[in-house]
Amino acid sequence: MHKIDLKILDPRIGDTFPLPEYATPGSAGLDLRACLDQALTLQPGETHLIPTGISIYIGDANLCATILPRSGLGHKHGIVLGNLVGLIDSDYQGPLMVSMWNRGNTEFTVEPGDRIAQLVFMPVVQASFNLVNDFTQSERGQGGFGSSGRQ
Ligand SMILES: O=c1ccn([C@H]2C[C@H](O)[C@@H](COP(=O)(O)OP(=O)(O)OP(=O)(O)O)O2)c(=O)[nH]1
Numbered sequence: 001m002h003k004i005d006l007k008i009l010d011p012r013i014g015d016t017f018p019l020p021e022y023a024t025p026g027s028a029g030l031d032l033r034a035c036l037d038q039a040l041t042l043q044p045g046e047t048h049l050i051p052t053g054i055s056i057y058i059g060d061a062n063l064c065a066t067i068l069p070r071s072g073l074g075h076k077h078g079i080v081l082g083n084l085v086g087l088i089d090s091d092y093q094g095p096l097m098v099s100m101w102n103r104g105n106t107e108f109t110v111e112p113g114d115r116i117a118q119l120v121f122m123p124v125v126q127a128s129f130n131l132v133n134d135f136t137q138s139e140r141g142q143g144g145f146g147s148s149g150r151q
């Protein structure tokens with residue numbers, strides 16, 4: 001288990017609202033909570049930036065974190081992320097924010113402390129570029145965007 005530095009920015013985190021934790025031993029994501037002072041209703045089509053009450057400092061360029069939607073919110077209520085996926089850089093030290101987008105047709109109310117999205121740590125490979133004029137020919141070549149058909 002990696003140790004990641006975490007700062008509590010909202011005193012309710014770790015008190016009224018639990019710290020992010022893996023729900024089961026096999027969980028990939030840690031749920032993030034809406035650190036709101038009052039309930040917030042997202043009208044259809046609206047996007048709001050919601051504080052999670054924490055900041056993390058990953059501090060290792062070979063790691064990042066992503067913020068992903070919760071499948072229940074996305075599938076049942078149309079609540080996904082305004083940026084589709086949030087990417088947390090290893091050198092970011094600011095507050096973790098969740099862009100909540102109501103892509104559905106009905107309003108949705110977020111209550112303070114609700115679990116609104118999930119944080120997933122991932123390995124990162126940084127690359128530098130080797131400038132060439134021609135690539136060694138691959139089997140695929142330039143084929144893409146459905147070039148192999150549908151079945
Ligand atoms: O859902 C998100 C996405 C990003 N961030 C923070 C962490 C990330 O490291 C930083 C910058 O994100 P990104 O590089 O995706 O945004 P940008 O629009 O390119 O901003 P910047 O110019 O600051 O890099 O914002 C969040 O808190 N939540």
Ligand SMILES: [Mg+2]
Pocket residue numbers: none
């Ligand atoms: Mg950026």
